[in-house]
Amino acid sequence: MHTIAVIGAGKIGEVLLSGLLRAGWPVERLLVTARRAERAAELTGRYGVEVVDNATAVARADVLAIAVKPQDAEALMVDLGPRIPAEKLVVSLCAGLPTSFFAKWLPAGTPVVRVMTNTPALVDEAMTAISAGAHASAAHLVLAEEMFRPLGRTIRVPESQQDAVTALSGSGPAYFYYLVEAMTDAGILLGLPRQVAHDLIVQTAIGSAIMLRDSGEHPVTLREAVTSPAGTTINAIRELENHGVRAALLAALEAARDRAREIADQNV
Ligand SMILES: NC(=O)C1=CN([C@@H]2O[C@H](COP(=O)(O)OP(=O)(O)OC[C@H]3O[C@@H](n4cnc5c(N)ncnc54)[C@H](OP(=O)(O)O)[C@@H]3O)[C@@H](O)[C@H]2O)C=CC1
Numbered sequence: 001m002h003t004i005a006v007i008g009a010g011k012i013g014e015v016l017l018s019g020l021l022r023a024g025w026p027v028e029r030l031l032v033t034a035r036r037a038e039r040a041a042e043l044t045g046r047y048g049v050e051v052v053d054n055a056t057a058v059a060r061a062d063v064l065a066i067a068v069k070p071q072d073a074e075a076l077m078v079d080l081g082p083r084i085p086a087e088k089l090v091v092s093l094c095a096g097l098p099t100s101f102f103a104k105w106l107p108a109g110t111p112v113v114r115v116m117t118n119t120p121a122l123v124d125e126a127m128t129a130i131s132a133g134a135h136a137s138a139a140h141l142v143l144a145e146e147m148f149r150p151l152g153r154t155i156r157v158p159e160s161q162q163d164a165v166t167a168l169s170g171s172g173p174a175y176f177y178y179l180v181e182a183m184t185d186a187g188i189l190l191g192l193p194r195q196v197a198h199d200l201i202v203q204t205a206i207g208s209a210i211m212l213r214d215s216g217e218h219p220v221t222l223r224e225a226v227t228s229p230a231g232t233t234i235n236a237i238r239e240l241e242n243h244g245v246r247a248a249l250l251a252a253l254e255a256a257r258d259r260a261r262e263i264a265d266q267n268v
């Protein structure tokens with residue numbers, strides 16, 4: 001069995017760590033690294049996991065999951081990259097950074113897999129997209145899938161699609177939370193108590209998401225089934241169209257994709 005080190009266990013690193021533990025990955029096969037002593041103590045206290053320094057993680061683990069912010073990746077790789085033997089697998093969770101970024105600091109031929117997951121991994125409902133870098137084999141992709149499948153669904157995509165994936169599913173939970181927040185405010189405008197508005201919209205989101213996933217119907221068909229002639233829903237849809245919500249979403253996701261490209265440009 002492989003030993004996985006989560007390098008930089010912040011929010012998403014902890015999501016990965018907790019998911020692996022829930023899935024039954026033995027804690028003695030997991031290592032984490034953290035920059036601050038209080039964060040290290042928090043992780044050990046919460047999960048019983050061994051916190052080590054980055055060099056020890058490289059020496060003891062055979063899979064290195066890089067979960068630092070993209071802006072911290074260069075400093076990390078300058079220090080660590082040349083010490084990583086080429087038989088280890090590097091799995092990057094970093095938005096924007098291409099596998100070629102990591103290759104710059106690694107011994108020639110080191111396999112790198114690029115992954116974009118999302119925070120619903122905390123409830124085993126992540127969407128994780130996985131791409132092979134130049135030296136990653138089919139077996140490396142299978143190993144990355146083994147790591148992320150317990151956290152939800154996985155999909156393989158060409159690396160060229162990862163910036164778009166980041167804009168859609170990586171950042172996606174934030175858009176849904178934003179919508180729920182706005183719709184809760186709308187409920188308050190209509191005179192509902194905040195908690196009632198929240199509960200109504202959260203359950204509506206859950207029901208709608210399950211229908212989207214399980215009914216096999218196109219979203220348009222599902223929306224049409226709600227939209228009665230001369231009814232209430234079509235009035236709301238007209239306002240959404242008048243306010244350009246569809247265009248706003250197209251522009252928003254394009255902006256997220258562009259930011260991922262900018263991160264790459266700043267680092268490659
Ligand atoms: N948040 C999300 O929903 C998603 C994030 N990602 C990606 O995951 C990565 C991490 O994001 P996120 O978890 O939100 O960010 P966080 O800032 O929460 O986590 C990054 C962690 O890395 C630590 N760190 C930085 N440099 C080092 C180092 N040299 N050695 C050890 N630890 C180090 C930081 O320590 P310190 O606490 O001291 O700063 C921090 O704890 C990013 O690249 C992001 O693009 C991908 C998908 C979704």
Ligand SMILES: O=C(O)[C@@H]1CCC=N1
Nearest residue numbers: 095166169170171172
């Ligand atoms: O906002 C970010 O940059 C990260 C990547 C995807 C989700 N969060």
